Amino acid sequence: MISIVEVGPRDGLQNEKVFLSYQTKVAFIEKLSLAGVRRIEAGAFVSPKWVPQMADSKKVFKTLQHSQKLRKKTQLSALVPNLQGLEVALESGVNEIAIFGACSETFSQKNINCSIKESFKRFQEVIQLAKKNSVKVRGYLSTSFGCPYEGKVSLSRVEKIIRKMLELGVYEVSVGDTIGVATPKQVRNLLNRFEVSERQKKLAMHFHDTRGTGLANVLASLDLDIKTFDSSVGGLGGCPYAKGASGNLPTEDLVYMLHGMGLKSGIDLEKLIHVTHWIEKKLSHTLPAHVSKAGIFT
Protein backbone atom coordinates (compact mmCIF):
# COMPACT_ATOMS: atom_id res chain seq x y z
CA MET A 1 0.00 0.00 0.00
CA ILE A 2 1.33 3.39 -1.01
CA SER A 3 0.22 6.37 1.05
CA ILE A 4 -0.67 9.49 -0.89
CA VAL A 5 -0.85 12.90 0.74
CA GLU A 6 -3.13 15.09 -1.34
CA VAL A 7 -1.91 18.69 -1.25
CA GLY A 8 -4.30 20.18 -3.82
CA PRO A 9 -6.66 21.98 -1.41
CA ARG A 10 -3.74 23.80 0.24
CA ASP A 11 -0.49 23.83 -1.79
CA GLY A 12 -2.58 23.72 -4.96
CA LEU A 13 -5.25 26.36 -4.32
CA GLN A 14 -2.72 28.64 -2.62
CA ASN A 15 -1.06 29.14 -5.99
CA GLU A 16 -4.27 29.82 -7.87
CA LYS A 17 -5.39 33.30 -8.83
CA VAL A 18 -9.05 32.35 -8.51
CA PHE A 19 -10.37 32.48 -4.93
CA LEU A 20 -12.81 29.74 -4.07
CA SER A 21 -15.47 30.05 -1.37
CA TYR A 22 -15.01 27.98 1.77
CA GLN A 23 -18.07 25.96 0.78
CA THR A 24 -16.39 25.02 -2.51
CA LYS A 25 -13.21 24.07 -0.67
CA VAL A 26 -15.22 21.88 1.70
CA ALA A 27 -16.96 20.18 -1.24
CA PHE A 28 -13.56 19.70 -2.93
CA ILE A 29 -12.13 17.98 0.13
CA GLU A 30 -15.24 15.83 0.58
CA LYS A 31 -15.04 14.70 -3.05
CA LEU A 32 -11.38 13.77 -2.62
CA SER A 33 -12.25 11.80 0.50
CA LEU A 34 -15.06 9.98 -1.30
CA ALA A 35 -12.62 9.09 -4.10
CA GLY A 36 -10.60 7.24 -1.47
CA VAL A 37 -7.90 9.82 -0.69
CA ARG A 38 -6.94 9.18 2.92
CA ARG A 39 -4.61 12.05 3.72
CA ILE A 40 -5.54 15.58 2.68
CA GLU A 41 -3.82 18.85 3.40
CA ALA A 42 -6.97 20.90 3.82
CA GLY A 43 -5.77 24.39 4.70
CA ALA A 44 -3.20 26.64 6.36
CA PHE A 45 -3.12 28.91 9.39
CA VAL A 46 -0.72 31.47 8.00
CA SER A 47 -1.01 35.23 7.75
CA PRO A 48 -3.79 36.19 5.31
CA LYS A 49 -1.52 39.06 4.26
CA TRP A 50 0.90 36.52 2.78
CA VAL A 51 -1.52 33.83 1.66
CA PRO A 52 -5.00 35.35 1.22
CA GLN A 53 -6.30 32.16 -0.43
CA MET A 54 -6.10 30.35 2.93
CA ALA A 55 -7.77 33.06 5.06
CA ASP A 56 -10.88 30.94 5.54
CA SER A 57 -9.16 27.74 6.67
CA LYS A 58 -10.84 27.97 10.09
CA LYS A 59 -14.26 27.82 8.44
CA VAL A 60 -13.13 24.95 6.22
CA PHE A 61 -12.01 22.82 9.17
CA LYS A 62 -14.99 23.74 11.35
CA THR A 63 -17.41 22.77 8.58
CA LEU A 64 -15.59 19.52 7.81
CA GLN A 65 -15.83 18.48 11.48
CA HIS A 66 -19.55 17.97 10.99
CA SER A 67 -19.43 16.73 7.40
CA GLN A 68 -21.41 13.62 6.53
CA LYS A 69 -19.47 13.26 3.29
CA LEU A 70 -16.00 12.96 4.76
CA ARG A 71 -14.94 9.37 5.21
CA LYS A 72 -13.83 8.53 8.74
CA LYS A 73 -10.55 7.14 7.42
CA THR A 74 -9.61 10.53 5.99
CA GLN A 75 -6.89 12.33 7.91
CA LEU A 76 -6.91 16.09 7.37
CA SER A 77 -3.97 18.33 8.13
CA ALA A 78 -3.19 22.03 8.20
CA LEU A 79 -0.02 23.97 7.50
CA VAL A 80 1.13 25.91 10.55
CA PRO A 81 4.10 28.33 10.59
CA ASN A 82 4.23 29.30 14.28
CA LEU A 83 2.54 29.27 17.69
CA GLN A 84 -0.16 31.74 16.69
CA GLY A 85 -1.04 29.59 13.73
CA LEU A 86 -1.13 26.50 15.92
CA GLU A 87 -3.49 28.19 18.37
CA VAL A 88 -6.00 28.93 15.63
CA ALA A 89 -5.54 25.40 14.31
CA LEU A 90 -6.36 23.99 17.76
CA GLU A 91 -9.46 26.20 17.99
CA SER A 92 -10.49 24.84 14.60
CA GLY A 93 -10.33 21.24 15.77
CA VAL A 94 -7.26 20.30 13.71
CA ASN A 95 -5.56 17.09 14.87
CA GLU A 96 -2.63 17.01 12.44
CA ILE A 97 -0.41 19.89 11.42
CA ALA A 98 2.54 20.35 9.09
CA ILE A 99 5.47 22.65 9.73
CA PHE A 100 7.67 23.82 6.87
CA GLY A 101 11.34 24.64 6.55
CA ALA A 102 13.92 24.76 3.78
CA CYS A 103 17.29 23.24 2.91
CA SER A 104 18.83 26.49 1.62
CA GLU A 105 19.30 29.69 3.63
CA THR A 106 18.11 32.13 0.98
CA PHE A 107 14.91 30.21 0.35
CA SER A 108 14.29 30.02 4.10
CA GLN A 109 14.75 33.79 4.41
CA LYS A 110 12.50 34.55 1.44
CA ASN A 111 9.83 31.97 2.21
CA ILE A 112 9.56 32.02 6.01
CA ASN A 113 11.51 35.16 6.80
CA CYS A 114 14.15 33.64 9.07
CA SER A 115 17.32 31.55 8.98
CA ILE A 116 17.18 27.77 9.04
CA LYS A 117 18.49 27.83 12.61
CA GLU A 118 15.79 30.23 13.75
CA SER A 119 13.13 28.18 11.97
CA PHE A 120 14.12 25.12 13.95
CA LYS A 121 13.69 27.03 17.23
CA ARG A 122 10.18 27.94 16.10
CA PHE A 123 9.45 24.34 15.12
CA GLN A 124 10.47 23.17 18.58
CA GLU A 125 7.93 25.42 20.30
CA VAL A 126 5.20 24.46 17.85
CA ILE A 127 5.88 20.74 18.17
CA GLN A 128 5.89 20.98 21.96
CA LEU A 129 2.47 22.63 22.12
CA ALA A 130 1.09 20.35 19.39
CA LYS A 131 2.12 17.22 21.28
CA LYS A 132 0.59 18.55 24.50
CA ASN A 133 -2.66 18.69 22.56
CA SER A 134 -2.20 15.25 20.97
CA VAL A 135 -1.77 16.81 17.54
CA LYS A 136 0.46 14.90 15.09
CA VAL A 137 3.19 16.91 13.36
CA ARG A 138 4.51 16.38 9.85
CA GLY A 139 7.51 18.29 8.47
CA TYR A 140 8.06 19.75 5.01
CA LEU A 141 11.49 20.56 3.65
CA SER A 142 11.65 22.79 0.59
CA THR A 143 14.51 23.04 -1.92
CA SER A 144 15.87 19.58 -1.05
CA PHE A 145 17.15 19.06 -4.62
CA GLY A 146 17.94 22.60 -5.67
CA CYS A 147 17.21 26.20 -4.74
CA PRO A 148 16.02 28.93 -7.13
CA TYR A 149 18.49 31.37 -5.50
CA GLU A 150 21.46 29.22 -4.50
CA GLY A 151 21.39 26.52 -7.18
CA LYS A 152 22.56 23.09 -6.09
CA VAL A 153 22.12 22.00 -2.48
CA SER A 154 24.54 19.40 -1.14
CA LEU A 155 23.23 15.96 -0.25
CA SER A 156 25.01 15.98 3.12
CA ARG A 157 23.30 19.24 4.01
CA VAL A 158 19.87 17.88 3.07
CA GLU A 159 20.49 14.67 5.00
CA LYS A 160 21.51 16.68 8.08
CA ILE A 161 18.41 18.90 7.95
CA ILE A 162 16.08 15.93 7.46
CA ARG A 163 17.63 14.20 10.48
CA LYS A 164 17.34 17.37 12.57
CA MET A 165 13.67 17.65 11.74
CA LEU A 166 13.06 14.03 12.65
CA GLU A 167 14.88 14.56 15.95
CA LEU A 168 12.53 17.44 16.75
CA GLY A 169 9.73 14.90 16.78
CA VAL A 170 7.86 15.09 13.47
CA TYR A 171 6.50 11.67 12.53
CA GLU A 172 7.47 12.07 8.86
CA VAL A 173 9.53 14.45 6.74
CA SER A 174 8.25 15.33 3.29
CA VAL A 175 11.35 15.90 1.15
CA GLY A 176 10.41 18.52 -1.41
CA ASP A 177 11.73 19.22 -4.89
CA THR A 178 10.23 22.70 -4.78
CA ILE A 179 11.35 23.84 -8.21
CA GLY A 180 11.15 20.46 -9.94
CA VAL A 181 14.80 19.98 -10.84
CA ALA A 182 15.57 16.54 -9.40
CA THR A 183 16.62 13.62 -11.54
CA PRO A 184 16.52 9.97 -10.42
CA LYS A 185 20.24 9.66 -9.72
CA GLN A 186 20.08 12.54 -7.26
CA VAL A 187 17.03 10.97 -5.61
CA ARG A 188 18.85 7.66 -5.27
CA ASN A 189 21.97 9.30 -3.90
CA LEU A 190 19.96 11.12 -1.23
CA LEU A 191 17.82 8.15 -0.24
CA ASN A 192 20.82 5.84 0.01
CA ARG A 193 22.01 7.96 2.93
CA PHE A 194 19.11 6.57 4.99
CA GLU A 195 18.37 3.13 6.38
CA VAL A 196 15.62 1.04 4.76
CA SER A 197 13.41 1.44 7.83
CA GLU A 198 13.87 5.22 7.80
CA ARG A 199 12.90 5.36 4.14
CA GLN A 200 9.87 3.17 4.72
CA LYS A 201 8.55 4.92 7.81
CA LYS A 202 10.01 8.38 8.16
CA LEU A 203 10.37 9.85 4.67
CA ALA A 204 7.81 11.02 2.15
CA MET A 205 8.76 12.38 -1.27
CA HIS A 206 7.22 15.55 -2.67
CA PHE A 207 8.14 15.89 -6.35
CA HIS A 208 7.14 18.50 -8.86
CA ASP A 209 6.71 17.73 -12.54
CA THR A 210 8.19 21.04 -13.69
CA ARG A 211 10.68 19.32 -15.98
CA GLY A 212 8.73 16.14 -16.66
CA THR A 213 10.77 14.03 -14.24
CA GLY A 214 8.09 13.70 -11.53
CA LEU A 215 7.14 10.07 -12.05
CA ALA A 216 10.71 9.01 -12.88
CA ASN A 217 11.69 10.34 -9.46
CA VAL A 218 8.76 8.47 -7.91
CA LEU A 219 10.01 5.27 -9.56
CA ALA A 220 13.52 5.83 -8.20
CA SER A 221 11.98 6.33 -4.73
CA LEU A 222 9.74 3.25 -4.96
CA ASP A 223 12.81 1.17 -5.80
CA LEU A 224 14.36 2.50 -2.59
CA ASP A 225 11.48 1.60 -0.26
CA ILE A 226 9.63 4.92 -0.13
CA LYS A 227 5.96 4.32 0.72
CA THR A 228 4.60 7.88 0.89
CA PHE A 229 4.24 10.53 -1.82
CA ASP A 230 2.71 14.00 -1.90
CA SER A 231 0.77 14.98 -4.99
CA SER A 232 -1.91 17.37 -6.12
CA VAL A 233 -5.10 16.41 -7.91
CA GLY A 234 -5.03 17.71 -11.48
CA GLY A 235 -1.49 18.95 -10.84
CA LEU A 236 -3.11 21.95 -9.16
CA GLY A 237 -0.71 24.63 -7.98
CA GLY A 238 3.01 24.32 -7.71
CA CYS A 239 5.82 26.63 -6.83
CA PRO A 240 5.20 30.16 -8.12
CA TYR A 241 8.92 30.55 -8.84
CA ALA A 242 8.75 28.18 -11.80
CA LYS A 243 6.74 30.43 -14.05
CA GLY A 244 5.01 28.96 -17.07
CA ALA A 245 5.89 25.49 -15.95
CA SER A 246 3.69 22.89 -14.40
CA GLY A 247 4.28 22.40 -10.73
CA ASN A 248 2.93 19.76 -8.41
CA LEU A 249 2.91 16.15 -9.45
CA PRO A 250 -0.66 15.28 -10.50
CA THR A 251 -2.28 12.74 -8.18
CA GLU A 252 -4.04 10.92 -11.02
CA ASP A 253 -0.76 10.46 -12.93
CA LEU A 254 0.85 9.07 -9.78
CA VAL A 255 -2.10 6.74 -9.09
CA TYR A 256 -2.18 5.58 -12.73
CA MET A 257 1.47 4.56 -12.54
CA LEU A 258 1.15 2.91 -9.11
CA HIS A 259 -1.90 0.89 -10.10
CA GLY A 260 -0.26 -0.01 -13.42
CA MET A 261 2.62 -1.44 -11.42
CA GLY A 262 0.27 -3.50 -9.24
CA LEU A 263 0.63 -1.22 -6.21
CA LYS A 264 -2.41 -0.16 -4.19
CA SER A 265 -3.33 3.38 -3.18
CA GLY A 266 -6.89 3.00 -1.92
CA ILE A 267 -7.94 5.60 -4.49
CA ASP A 268 -10.63 5.12 -7.14
CA LEU A 269 -8.91 6.59 -10.19
CA GLU A 270 -12.10 7.20 -12.12
CA LYS A 271 -13.65 9.15 -9.24
CA LEU A 272 -10.44 11.11 -8.81
CA ILE A 273 -10.53 12.20 -12.45
CA HIS A 274 -14.08 13.44 -11.89
CA VAL A 275 -12.77 15.58 -9.04
CA THR A 276 -10.20 17.14 -11.39
CA HIS A 277 -12.87 17.92 -13.98
CA TRP A 278 -15.07 19.38 -11.24
CA ILE A 279 -12.37 21.67 -9.81
CA GLU A 280 -11.31 22.71 -13.34
CA LYS A 281 -14.81 24.09 -13.81
CA LYS A 282 -14.65 25.97 -10.52
CA LEU A 283 -11.31 27.49 -11.54
CA SER A 284 -12.38 28.08 -15.15
CA HIS A 285 -9.20 26.59 -16.58
CA THR A 286 -7.74 23.18 -17.34
CA LEU A 287 -5.08 21.62 -15.14
CA PRO A 288 -1.82 20.00 -16.27
CA ALA A 289 -2.55 16.38 -15.23
CA HIS A 290 -2.07 13.94 -18.09
CA VAL A 291 -4.40 11.10 -17.10
CA SER A 292 -7.45 13.38 -16.71
CA LYS A 293 -7.07 14.33 -20.37
CA ALA A 294 -6.03 10.98 -21.82
CA GLY A 295 -8.30 8.77 -19.73
CA ILE A 296 -7.62 5.49 -18.01
CA PHE A 297 -6.48 2.52 -20.08
CA THR A 298 -7.85 -0.88 -19.14
Next chain:
Amino acid sequence: MISIVEVGPRDGLQNEKVFLSYQTKVAFIEKLSLAGVRRIEAGAFVSPKWVPQMADSKKVFKTLQHSQKLRKKTQLSALVPNLQGLEVALESGVNEIAIFGACSETFSQKNINCSIKESFKRFQEVIQLAKKNSVKVRGYLSTSFGCPYEGKVSLSRVEKIIRKMLELGVYEVSVGDTIGVATPKQVRNLLNRFEVSERQKKLAMHFHDTRGTGLANVLASLDLDIKTFDSSVGGLGGCPYAKGASGNLPTEDLVYMLHGMGLKSGIDLEKLIHVTHWIEKKLSHTLPAHVSKAGIFT
Protein backbone atom coordinates in the same frame (compact mmCIF):
# COMPACT_ATOMS: atom_id res chain seq x y z
CA MET B 1 26.52 7.52 -24.35
CA ILE B 2 22.78 7.36 -24.97
CA SER B 3 21.63 7.46 -28.58
CA ILE B 4 18.59 9.62 -29.26
CA VAL B 5 16.51 9.23 -32.41
CA GLU B 6 14.73 12.52 -33.06
CA VAL B 7 11.34 11.87 -34.63
CA GLY B 8 9.96 15.43 -34.57
CA PRO B 9 10.40 16.23 -38.28
CA ARG B 10 8.44 13.12 -39.30
CA ASP B 11 6.34 11.57 -36.51
CA GLY B 12 5.92 15.03 -35.02
CA LEU B 13 5.04 17.16 -38.03
CA GLN B 14 2.87 14.40 -39.48
CA ASN B 15 0.43 14.95 -36.63
CA GLU B 16 0.33 18.72 -36.98
CA LYS B 17 -2.48 20.56 -38.68
CA VAL B 18 -0.14 23.30 -39.89
CA PHE B 19 1.73 22.42 -43.08
CA LEU B 20 5.30 23.65 -43.20
CA SER B 21 7.18 24.37 -46.42
CA TYR B 22 10.01 22.02 -47.35
CA GLN B 23 12.45 24.87 -46.75
CA THR B 24 11.21 25.21 -43.18
CA LYS B 25 11.51 21.46 -42.68
CA VAL B 26 15.08 21.56 -43.99
CA ALA B 27 15.94 24.42 -41.64
CA PHE B 28 14.33 22.52 -38.76
CA ILE B 29 16.44 19.44 -39.42
CA GLU B 30 19.62 21.52 -39.83
CA LYS B 31 18.97 23.24 -36.50
CA LEU B 32 18.50 19.88 -34.79
CA SER B 33 21.74 18.65 -36.30
CA LEU B 34 23.60 21.77 -35.15
CA ALA B 35 22.22 21.20 -31.63
CA GLY B 36 24.05 17.86 -31.68
CA VAL B 37 21.21 15.50 -32.57
CA ARG B 38 22.85 12.63 -34.43
CA ARG B 39 19.90 10.59 -35.65
CA ILE B 40 16.93 12.33 -37.22
CA GLU B 41 13.85 10.88 -38.86
CA ALA B 42 13.56 13.46 -41.60
CA GLY B 43 10.59 12.38 -43.69
CA ALA B 44 8.40 9.60 -45.06
CA PHE B 45 7.75 8.10 -48.47
CA VAL B 46 4.15 7.18 -47.90
CA SER B 47 1.05 7.99 -49.92
CA PRO B 48 0.34 11.73 -49.82
CA LYS B 49 -3.32 10.76 -49.71
CA TRP B 50 -2.79 9.30 -46.25
CA VAL B 51 -0.11 11.63 -44.96
CA PRO B 52 -0.19 14.90 -46.91
CA GLN B 53 2.27 16.52 -44.51
CA MET B 54 5.07 14.30 -45.83
CA ALA B 55 4.36 14.79 -49.55
CA ASP B 56 7.51 16.86 -50.01
CA SER B 57 9.96 14.46 -48.34
CA LYS B 58 11.84 13.98 -51.63
CA LYS B 59 12.59 17.70 -51.77
CA VAL B 60 13.60 17.68 -48.10
CA PHE B 61 16.14 14.88 -48.59
CA LYS B 62 17.44 16.23 -51.91
CA THR B 63 18.03 19.65 -50.35
CA LEU B 64 19.68 18.22 -47.25
CA GLN B 65 22.14 16.27 -49.42
CA HIS B 66 23.80 19.55 -50.32
CA SER B 67 23.28 21.29 -46.99
CA GLN B 68 26.26 23.04 -45.45
CA LYS B 69 24.48 23.22 -42.11
CA LEU B 70 23.99 19.51 -41.58
CA ARG B 71 26.73 17.98 -39.48
CA LYS B 72 28.46 15.04 -41.12
CA LYS B 73 27.78 12.91 -38.05
CA THR B 74 24.03 13.29 -38.49
CA GLN B 75 22.28 10.17 -39.76
CA LEU B 76 18.97 10.93 -41.48
CA SER B 77 16.29 8.32 -42.04
CA ALA B 78 12.97 8.04 -43.84
CA LEU B 79 9.85 6.05 -43.09
CA VAL B 80 9.06 3.61 -45.90
CA PRO B 81 5.93 1.40 -46.05
CA ASN B 82 6.60 -0.63 -49.20
CA LEU B 83 8.69 -1.13 -52.34
CA GLN B 84 7.28 1.91 -54.11
CA GLY B 85 8.18 4.06 -51.13
CA LEU B 86 11.66 2.58 -51.04
CA GLU B 87 12.20 3.35 -54.70
CA VAL B 88 11.44 7.02 -54.17
CA ALA B 89 13.63 6.98 -51.07
CA LEU B 90 16.51 5.60 -53.12
CA GLU B 91 16.01 8.25 -55.79
CA SER B 92 16.11 10.83 -53.00
CA GLY B 93 19.51 9.65 -51.79
CA VAL B 94 18.24 8.16 -48.52
CA ASN B 95 20.71 5.76 -46.87
CA GLU B 96 18.62 4.69 -43.88
CA ILE B 97 14.97 3.74 -43.83
CA ALA B 98 12.49 2.65 -41.19
CA ILE B 99 9.73 0.13 -41.71
CA PHE B 100 6.73 0.02 -39.39
CA GLY B 101 4.49 -2.72 -38.09
CA ALA B 102 2.25 -3.31 -35.12
CA CYS B 103 1.84 -5.77 -32.25
CA SER B 104 -1.96 -5.96 -32.49
CA GLU B 105 -3.97 -7.11 -35.50
CA THR B 106 -6.61 -4.38 -35.43
CA PHE B 107 -4.05 -1.61 -35.24
CA SER B 108 -2.09 -3.20 -38.10
CA GLN B 109 -5.26 -3.32 -40.21
CA LYS B 110 -6.23 0.26 -39.42
CA ASN B 111 -2.75 1.74 -39.65
CA ILE B 112 -1.12 -0.12 -42.54
CA ASN B 113 -4.14 -1.82 -44.06
CA CYS B 114 -2.98 -5.43 -43.75
CA SER B 115 -2.52 -8.23 -41.23
CA ILE B 116 0.68 -8.57 -39.23
CA LYS B 117 1.59 -11.62 -41.30
CA GLU B 118 1.12 -9.75 -44.59
CA SER B 119 3.10 -6.80 -43.27
CA PHE B 120 6.06 -9.07 -42.58
CA LYS B 121 6.01 -10.31 -46.17
CA ARG B 122 6.14 -6.71 -47.33
CA PHE B 123 9.00 -5.95 -44.92
CA GLN B 124 11.00 -8.84 -46.35
CA GLU B 125 10.84 -7.44 -49.89
CA VAL B 126 11.67 -3.94 -48.70
CA ILE B 127 14.62 -5.09 -46.59
CA GLN B 128 15.99 -7.18 -49.46
CA LEU B 129 16.01 -4.27 -51.89
CA ALA B 130 17.29 -1.87 -49.22
CA LYS B 131 20.25 -4.10 -48.43
CA LYS B 132 21.09 -4.48 -52.12
CA ASN B 133 21.42 -0.71 -52.13
CA SER B 134 23.42 -0.60 -48.88
CA VAL B 135 20.56 1.12 -47.10
CA LYS B 136 20.26 0.44 -43.35
CA VAL B 137 16.84 -0.62 -42.09
CA ARG B 138 15.32 0.17 -38.72
CA GLY B 139 12.01 -1.33 -37.54
CA TYR B 140 9.16 0.27 -35.62
CA LEU B 141 6.61 -1.70 -33.67
CA SER B 142 3.45 0.11 -32.65
CA THR B 143 1.10 -0.83 -29.79
CA SER B 144 3.77 -2.80 -27.93
CA PHE B 145 2.24 -1.94 -24.54
CA GLY B 146 -1.41 -1.62 -25.42
CA CYS B 147 -3.73 -1.13 -28.38
CA PRO B 148 -6.50 1.47 -28.66
CA TYR B 149 -8.79 -1.20 -30.17
CA GLU B 150 -7.75 -4.45 -28.49
CA GLY B 151 -6.61 -3.21 -25.08
CA LYS B 152 -3.78 -5.14 -23.48
CA VAL B 153 -1.23 -6.90 -25.67
CA SER B 154 0.53 -9.93 -24.20
CA LEU B 155 4.24 -9.75 -23.48
CA SER B 156 4.92 -13.05 -25.19
CA ARG B 157 3.26 -11.79 -28.36
CA VAL B 158 5.32 -8.59 -28.33
CA GLU B 159 8.53 -10.52 -27.70
CA LYS B 160 7.74 -12.84 -30.61
CA ILE B 161 7.08 -9.97 -33.03
CA ILE B 162 10.22 -8.10 -31.98
CA ARG B 163 12.29 -11.24 -32.58
CA LYS B 164 10.65 -11.82 -35.94
CA MET B 165 11.48 -8.29 -37.02
CA LEU B 166 15.09 -8.70 -35.91
CA GLU B 167 15.31 -11.97 -37.85
CA LEU B 168 14.18 -10.17 -40.99
CA GLY B 169 17.38 -8.15 -40.76
CA VAL B 170 16.56 -4.75 -39.25
CA TYR B 171 19.53 -3.50 -37.23
CA GLU B 172 17.31 -2.21 -34.41
CA VAL B 173 13.68 -2.48 -33.33
CA SER B 174 12.03 0.59 -31.86
CA VAL B 175 9.48 -0.71 -29.36
CA GLY B 176 6.63 1.78 -29.34
CA ASP B 177 4.11 2.68 -26.66
CA THR B 178 1.87 4.25 -29.29
CA ILE B 179 -0.92 5.36 -26.98
CA GLY B 180 1.23 6.10 -23.94
CA VAL B 181 -0.17 3.55 -21.52
CA ALA B 182 2.96 1.71 -20.34
CA THR B 183 4.09 1.72 -16.73
CA PRO B 184 7.59 0.78 -15.57
CA LYS B 185 6.70 -2.71 -14.37
CA GLN B 186 5.39 -3.62 -17.83
CA VAL B 187 8.56 -2.20 -19.40
CA ARG B 188 10.73 -4.25 -17.05
CA ASN B 189 8.72 -7.41 -17.67
CA LEU B 190 9.11 -7.03 -21.43
CA LEU B 191 12.80 -6.13 -21.38
CA ASN B 192 13.63 -9.00 -19.04
CA ARG B 193 12.64 -11.37 -21.85
CA PHE B 194 15.76 -10.29 -23.76
CA GLU B 195 19.46 -10.81 -23.16
CA VAL B 196 21.58 -7.89 -21.96
CA SER B 197 23.37 -7.72 -25.30
CA GLU B 198 20.06 -7.66 -27.19
CA ARG B 199 18.81 -4.81 -25.01
CA GLN B 200 22.02 -2.88 -25.48
CA LYS B 201 22.37 -3.31 -29.22
CA LYS B 202 19.09 -4.32 -30.79
CA LEU B 203 16.31 -2.53 -28.94
CA ALA B 204 15.28 1.11 -28.82
CA MET B 205 12.40 2.38 -26.72
CA HIS B 206 9.80 4.76 -28.09
CA PHE B 207 7.65 6.10 -25.25
CA HIS B 208 4.84 8.60 -25.30
CA ASP B 209 4.14 10.90 -22.38
CA THR B 210 0.36 10.69 -22.78
CA ARG B 211 -0.14 9.71 -19.14
CA GLY B 212 2.96 11.35 -17.67
CA THR B 213 4.91 8.09 -17.42
CA GLY B 214 7.34 8.75 -20.30
CA LEU B 215 10.47 9.44 -18.30
CA ALA B 216 9.62 6.83 -15.65
CA ASN B 217 9.56 4.26 -18.46
CA VAL B 218 12.88 5.62 -19.74
CA LEU B 219 14.36 5.14 -16.26
CA ALA B 220 13.08 1.55 -16.11
CA SER B 221 14.70 0.97 -19.53
CA LEU B 222 18.02 2.59 -18.58
CA ASP B 223 18.19 0.30 -15.56
CA LEU B 224 17.83 -2.61 -17.99
CA ASP B 225 20.65 -1.63 -20.35
CA ILE B 226 18.68 0.19 -23.04
CA LYS B 227 20.95 2.69 -24.83
CA THR B 228 18.61 4.11 -27.49
CA PHE B 229 15.45 6.20 -27.15
CA ASP B 230 13.14 7.89 -29.65
CA SER B 231 11.81 11.32 -28.77
CA SER B 232 10.41 14.42 -30.37
CA VAL B 233 11.71 17.93 -29.85
CA GLY B 234 9.15 19.99 -27.96
CA GLY B 235 7.00 16.87 -27.67
CA LEU B 236 5.85 17.60 -31.22
CA GLY B 237 3.21 15.25 -32.55
CA GLY B 238 2.13 12.00 -31.02
CA CYS B 239 -0.54 9.48 -31.72
CA PRO B 240 -3.74 11.11 -32.96
CA TYR B 241 -5.81 8.51 -31.10
CA ALA B 242 -4.98 10.06 -27.75
CA LYS B 243 -6.97 13.22 -28.22
CA GLY B 244 -6.29 16.17 -25.97
CA ALA B 245 -3.32 14.42 -24.51
CA SER B 246 0.34 15.02 -25.12
CA GLY B 247 1.97 12.45 -27.27
CA ASN B 248 5.61 11.96 -28.05
CA LEU B 249 8.19 12.14 -25.29
CA PRO B 250 9.85 15.58 -25.53
CA THR B 251 13.52 15.34 -26.46
CA GLU B 252 14.53 18.17 -24.12
CA ASP B 253 12.86 16.48 -21.13
CA LEU B 254 14.69 13.25 -21.97
CA VAL B 255 18.03 15.03 -22.40
CA TYR B 256 17.51 16.99 -19.15
CA MET B 257 17.04 13.76 -17.22
CA LEU B 258 19.91 11.93 -18.92
CA HIS B 259 22.36 14.78 -18.34
CA GLY B 260 21.11 15.18 -14.77
CA MET B 261 22.00 11.53 -14.24
CA GLY B 262 25.49 12.01 -15.63
CA LEU B 263 24.72 10.31 -18.94
CA LYS B 264 25.85 11.81 -22.23
CA SER B 265 23.70 12.40 -25.31
CA GLY B 266 25.93 14.59 -27.48
CA ILE B 267 23.12 17.17 -27.49
CA ASP B 268 23.48 20.80 -26.42
CA LEU B 269 20.34 21.24 -24.32
CA GLU B 270 20.29 25.01 -24.58
CA LYS B 271 20.47 24.91 -28.37
CA LEU B 272 17.78 22.23 -28.45
CA ILE B 273 15.41 24.45 -26.46
CA HIS B 274 16.00 27.21 -29.01
CA VAL B 275 14.89 24.78 -31.73
CA THR B 276 11.64 24.14 -29.84
CA HIS B 277 10.96 27.86 -29.49
CA TRP B 278 11.75 28.32 -33.20
CA ILE B 279 9.41 25.56 -34.39
CA GLU B 280 6.69 26.76 -31.98
CA LYS B 281 6.71 30.07 -33.84
CA LYS B 282 6.45 28.31 -37.19
CA LEU B 283 3.49 26.29 -35.93
CA SER B 284 1.92 29.24 -34.09
CA HIS B 285 1.33 27.26 -30.91
CA THR B 286 3.26 26.08 -27.88
CA LEU B 287 4.42 22.51 -27.51
CA PRO B 288 4.02 20.26 -24.46
CA ALA B 289 7.72 19.87 -23.50
CA HIS B 290 8.37 20.81 -19.88
CA VAL B 291 12.02 21.86 -19.98
CA SER B 292 11.49 24.40 -22.77
CA LYS B 293 9.05 26.22 -20.51
CA ALA B 294 10.81 25.80 -17.17
CA GLY B 295 14.38 26.27 -18.40
CA ILE B 296 17.52 24.38 -17.53
CA PHE B 297 18.70 24.28 -13.93
CA THR B 298 22.41 24.53 -13.28
